[in-house]
Amino acid sequence: MSSAAVASILKTTPFHPRTSPLVRAQTWRRWAGYQVASAYEPHPDREYAAIRNAAALLDVSPLFKYRISGPDAARLLDRMVTRDVAKCRVGQVLYTPWCDVHGKVIDDGTISRLDDQTFRLTSAEPNLRWLSMNAVGLDVVIEDVSERTGALALQGPLSRTILQLLTPADLSTLKYFRLVNTTVRDIPVTISRTGYTGDLGYELWVDAERAVPLWDALIAAGTPYGITPAGIWALDLARIEAGLVMLDVDYFSAHRAMIEDQKSSPFELNLAWTVSADKGPHNGRRALRAERTAGSAWGFVGLDVDWTSLERIYAERGLPPQLPTVAWRTSSPVYKAANQIGYATSGCWSPLLKKYLALAHLTAPHFTPNTDVELEVTVEHRRKRASAVVKKLPFFDPPRKKE
Amino acid sequence: MTAPSPAARRSSPVAPKYDAIIIGGGHNGLVCAAYLARAGRKTLVLERRPLVGGAAVTEQIFPGFKFSVFSYVVSLLRPEIIRDLDLPGHGLQILPLESTVTPLDNGDYLAGWADPDETRRELMRHSPRDAEAAIEFGRLMHHMAMAVKPILGMVPPDPSSLAPSDLRGLLKLGGHLRDLGAERFHALYKLMTMSSADYLDEWYEFDPLKATKSASGIIGTFLGPRSPGSAYVLLHHYMGEIDGAFRAWGFQKGGTGAISEAIASAACSLGAEIRTNATVERVLVKDGRAQGVVLENGDEIAAPIVVSGLDPRRTFLQLVDRKELPGDLAEEVERYKFRGSSGKVNLALSGLPEFTCLPGVGPHHRGAFSISPSVEYLERAYDDAKYGNFSRHPYMDIVFPSMIDPGMAPPGKHVMSIFVQYAPYNIAGGWDDARREAFGDAVIKTVARYAPNIESLILHRQVLTPADIERITGLSEGNIFQGELALHQLFFLRPAAKSAKYRTPIKGYWQCGAGTHPGGGIMGASGRLAAMEIIS
């Protein structure tokens, strides 16, 4: 037996000292080279319920985070992404994808305007090289602050009540997709009213050294309000209900795709609203303009799978419908009559809506809402088809998200 | 909740404004109204109390604390109703309730946790044999529940009838039972006839486990764990668990009243009208046909269809004149057994009680506590009731709703819901304030055996005896299921041979409460099936 320590392959987040003892069934998962909780309890039910009924606390530190500053910071981002960064005011946050020259999505994330010349960009994959390539000739400084910055998402209907107990900032005036630089107890944080759940919620950005006290303060204040640490399984259910796309699950980065078919434009990801029609030159502008005029080959939509038809195909085998308790991420064919018209990329039983939901890419014209389609389902090793109806996303969009 | 506008009254002086009137805004009445409205019938619900829900209501008995006053967990609500009425869109939100802890008399505990491995390890501590049996037992009960499930969704066919629809129903049922195979059919037969404790004896050896499992066989009945017939009630409660796969078991956000409100909201959005504080005095009957209703305040409301969501005694013996009914039916209804046996104690607490067997505050406070340390304990509790007393040491099912939905109590404070068995309706000497409080004291004293600091935490206590349940909800004799779930009162005999299938001998007069097939609990099945019969 060698006594030398074996180096861990995965990094841990600044909140690890607090999250680690809570992962009761060692259900960890990889996220961008980090180890994060899939769930703290063996099943995500209660963690998910906290997102929709109380408040869930999620460690989202593995996101890539870049600090972009200098006189040309806005120009760099504006050149890169599809939304109009010039219109982004200080204290505002934009959700946006960014494309290659052919108008195919590379990644998506948020841009926070911290002050006139300083932005924070988040992304699912590393983008330092792409940022630097786009910055040629511009007066900007790009810093990768991923490891220096801890990030927590506090999501759910009671998130504001809890956070307001801890911060002098007036959260009742902090609008959806706005941020404020403030403190929690005496810890300097940026609070943005953002998240990946489609619910009322906030994300907190903190120096890694102050991460643990921030966690402790939130847990202490939130306990009487049912604050619940939640992992990625719970988040995945919520984001499907909210119809939010996930890189590597619902689409592939144009930088990583092996073949053209694996790429998607923003229009094909239900992100038409993020493509500015009137902003200046930016990556993919020509292709995107052409696609806007000509229409897209694909659409990204929701599927509401008909329960009765599921029951029928399971009953043929003497079983009640059997669905996983966590979201699935295996591509499943979607049919219309004899033809395959697309594929579903992720899906779940929605504990809230009491529906079996999926996110799907469908070819034109089948992505029109209320189109009847069929989803392939494997029942006892046999391929079956369940009826489903095309729905506009999101499935769930409570008024409290923006109120 | 909407009063008829004067304009609407004026515009049709002769023709009745409503196609159907539902008496009673219990959850079944509301479900029935929603389905009738969905089929385009102009439907009016008349509820006696200021709020809808019947035995499924949430009220602030003490300022800042919300109580699911009577029923407190949901497990049986039919998934097709949730879908058809889009109840999630109207506020249905069921939160998970995960564990059951049974404190034992030796200071230890028995727990069933959410995770199967954790539960098995826990059972192994007490009986390795039972830990294995539990898996097989679970599978068998799953099959039993699957076998009974279609029956819950069907209008019971009458075996003595030669009508094609009845024959078709019987054939379908016969085929269904034949498909079960001999082994499962025998298991079903046993479940239908045995006592829950005897049935569980065939499976388990650890007594507190048998006690805790058999407890669901006595809920709402005047049976002990060793009384034949209690095994069926066990199955009735197990029904919810197969739908557990679809995650519909747990605690409604805002308490069970929020379920009633969700159904009411769905009904209203489909065009139904609901009037509260509207007590129906009697049903108007002319030439053997229902014509409408008369309210307590003298108002008459006409409709060709009148549906009672009340229990059979009120439906037949209170709302209509006996002379409208065939004599034998009235007698049968008189014999129909209620015998309420359950009480409820609701507490507002300044903090959480600590259980000696599992010190501190922990995840177990988010689940149920079952006071069922042994089968003998339960049987003795029943003995007290048999002879006209409340149980000195009752069976109790305890939950802390505020631990599941923080909105139920002010931050840091809690509500505690204690379902208690037995408290017989026919208590010796009759229920009065002194006996009610003595019953409440017995409950708290028994809880204190396991959680000694309970008494110091109580800010407010609400004690409900079967007499109180009857007075407030109208449930005769306080029976929580609108009549016992006994075999002779089920299926085509619920509530009576001549009045199953939601009909009555009076044309246009129907029933839709839990006193009809398939019976009690927050299920909605009676309301839905009644509506489908009325529409067809």
Ligand SMILES: Cc1cc2nc3c(=O)[nH]c(=O)nc-3n(C[C@H](O)[C@H](O)[C@H](O)COP(=O)(O)OP(=O)(O)OC[C@H]3O[C@@H](n4cnc5c(N)ncnc54)[C@H](O)[C@@H]3O)c2cc1C
């Ligand atoms: C203490 C207790 C605990 C329970 N716990 C659970 C549980 O945890 N889970 C579960 O699933 N089930 C539980 N149950 C059972 C369940 O609540 C009932 O079986 C079910 O709610 C019955 O519903 P219903 O609509 O058929 O009838 P009811 O709820 O009885 O509705 C009848 C309605 O009619 C109204 N009414 C009466 N007379 C008149 C009149 N003359 N005019 C107009 N309106 C009138 C009443 O006010 C009432 O609203 C419990 C019941 C009780 C009492």
